[in-house]
Amino acid sequence: MLPTPRLIGILGGTFDPIHYGHLRPALELLETLELAEMRFIPCRIPAHRGTPQVTAEQRLALVQAAIAGQPGFTADDRELRREGTSYMVDTLASLRDEFGQETPLCLIIGTDAFRELSTWSRWQDLAKVAHIVVMQRPGASQALPLMLEEWAAPRITPDASFLRTQPAGRILFQPVTQLDISATQIRALLARGQSPRYLLPEAVLACIHDQELYRSPFVENSFNS
Numbered sequence: 001m002l003p004t005p006r007l008i009g010i011l012g013g014t015f016d017p018i019h020y021g022h023l024r025p026a027l028e029l030l031e032t033l034e035l036a037e038m039r040f041i042p043c044r045i046p047a048h049r050g051t052p053q054v055t056a057e058q059r060l061a062l063v064q065a066a067i068a069g070q071p072g073f074t075a076d077d078r079e080l081r082r083e084g085t086s087y088m089v090d091t092l093a094s095l096r097d098e099f100g101q102e103t104p105l106c107l108i109i110g111t112d113a114f115r116e117l118s119t120w121s122r123w124q125d126l127a128k129v130a131h132i133v134v135m136q137r138p139g140a141s142q143a144l145p146l147m148l149e150e151w152a153a154p155r156i157t158p159d160a161s162f163l164r165t166q167p168a169g170r171i172l173f174q175p176v177t178q179l180d181i182s183a184t185q186i187r188a189l190l191a192r193g194q195s196p197r198y199l200l201p202e203a204v205l206a207c208i209h210d211q212e213l214y215r216s217p218f219v220e221n222s223f224n225s
């Protein structure tokens with residue numbers, strides 16, 4: 001009998017900062033899909049928003065503090081080592097090189113990000129390199145833009161076990177605990193001098209306080225690179 005392939009989860013994001021809305025669904029996916037690993041990959045330069053106030057190295061350090069001690073969770077700094085805008089399609093290609101052609105890779109994204117998928121660089125190539133696992137996010141509409149819906153329809157699988165039958169190409173909608181938390185909300189609280197406690201791990205909050213991050217008001221959604 002052939003060995004069951006290892007399934008690798010890839011959770012990319014700005015993580016500005018990482019919070020329980022990332023961490024709890026990630027743990028649920030790790031356990032439900034029986035992933036061998038969940039890789040958190042902070043981007044160096046986000047493609048879809050302005051340059052964060054906090055450096056990529058600081059955001060990576062917050063991710064490392066958040067996942068310390070959780071078996072199966074790893075932090076991956078490959079986007080920090082790559083020049084220019086961080087495109088997920090390039091990240092997946094480099095992971096494919098590392099894991100080889102047979103290992104199933106699962107790109108994990110929230111419904112809000114999935115709805116915007118057709119704005120991502122070389123978006124149709126994503127499914128050539130990885131599966132896509134979509135986690136429902138509170139407040140995000142389930143309805144997809146027509147072009148995306150037509151592209152997604154033949155790839156959707158209702159059954160997580162199909163993710164092990166091929167290395168890439170399937171789309172799975174996976175329910176997760178709904179936590180209406182966003183990094184935007186946390187940055188706004190900190191900028192106002194209010195506490196984001198209980199929205200993110202204490203270890204992350206301690207790093208934020210130690211390094212005096214997110215203190216000054218910052219104009220959101222501006223491309224200020």
Ligand code: ATP
Nearest residue numbers: 012013014015021109110113137179181182183184
């Ligand atoms: P911001 O508020 O700055 O836009 P964010 O909270 O959306 O940040 P990101 O780092 O941009 O966090 O998100 C990385 C990934 O995690 C995306 O695919 C996003 O959809 C998903 N995600 C973020 N927050 C949640 C949440 N509360 N529930 C489910 N998925 C989430």
